[in-house]
Amino acid sequence: AQKITQTQPGMFVQEKEAVTLDCTYDTSDQSYGLFWYKQPSSGEMIFLIYQGSYDEQNATEGRYSLNFQKARKSANLVISASQLGDSAMYFCAMKNGRGFQKLVFGTGTRLLVSP
Amino acid sequence: DVKVTQSSRYLVKRTGEKVFLECVQDMDHENMFWYRQDPGLGLRLIYFSYDVKMKEKGDIPEGYSVSREKKERFSLILESASTNQTSMYLCASSLRTGAERGNEKLFFGSGTQLSVL
Numbered sequence: 001a002q003k004i005t006q007t008q009p010g011m012f013v014q015e016k017e018a019v020t021l022d023c024t025y026d027t028s029d030q031s032y033g034l035f036w037y038k039q040p041s042s043g044e045m046i047f048l049i050y051q052g053s054y055d056e057q058n059a060t061e062g063r064y065s066l067n068f069q070k071a072r073k074s075a076n077l078v079i080s081a082s083q084l085g086d087s088a089m090y091f092c093a094m095k096n097g098r099g100f101q102k103l104v105f106g107t108g109t110r111l112l113v114s115p
Numbered sequence: 116d117v118k119v120t121q122s123s124r125y126l127v128k129r130t131g132e133k134v135f136l137e138c139v140q141d142m143d144h145e146n147m148f149w150y151r152q153d154p155g156l157g158l159r160l161i162y163f164s165y166d167v168k169m170k171e172k173g174d175i176p177e178g179y180s181v182s183r184e185k186k187e188r189f190s191l192i193l194e195s196a197s198t199n200q201t202s203m204y205l206c207a208s209s210l211r212t213g214a215e216r217g218n219e220k221l222f223f224g225s226g227t228q229l230s231v232l
Binding site for chain 2: 004006009035037042043044045047050091093102103104105106107108
């Protein structure tokens with residue numbers, strides 16, 4: 001069975017600093033994908049970044065990058081130059097290479113960016 | 116602009132009532148999903164559908180059923196609402212590519228906060 005673990009219930013960071021949100025995963029599949037979503041107080045889930053298990057380079061999307069360490073089964077999200085608008089819940093999720101793109105989610109990390 | 120629309124943002128129902136949560140997407144996506152979100156538990160998959168009239172159980176289907184009569188609409192049904200079904204319900208959709216791997220992300224609606232009293 002697949003499992004996503006986010007061990008940080010909450011994180012604090014000052015504006016303009018970088019922050020790393022941890023995510024470890026467990027799967028027996030060779031082919032899988034890892035996602036990060038942001039959920040602001042409005043409730044809508046916003047896709048941030050994707051990493052495929054066969055991708056050799058770490059994914060980057062603007063200020064977001066994914067530190068993918070396959071041997072350690074970790075997929076940490078790095079947000080550079082934090083902004084006040086980054087305050088939100090962040091969820092790590094995984095899908096396997098088969099089936100219908102079902103995502104398994106972690107429990108989330110609440111990030112608070114202070115001025 | 117792509118959109119997944121959930122019919123209600125907030126809903127209050129009584130124990131034992133039959134509850135319908137509606138979700139419509141305008142992206143011609145084959146896959147649709149219903150998740151519930153609870154503090155400390157993250158998102159858990161209730162049901163999903165990969166085609167019209169097709170449905171598959173997710174991780175927590177007990178007490179729920181679904182209906183997909185049209186491609187764009189996926190309904191979640193609580194046959195007899197109970198207090199432990201008080202939760203945030205999120206609908207999502209995605210393309211079905213048939214590829215073994217791909218970055219087909221889910222598009223989510225804004226959620227329905229259901230309170231069962």
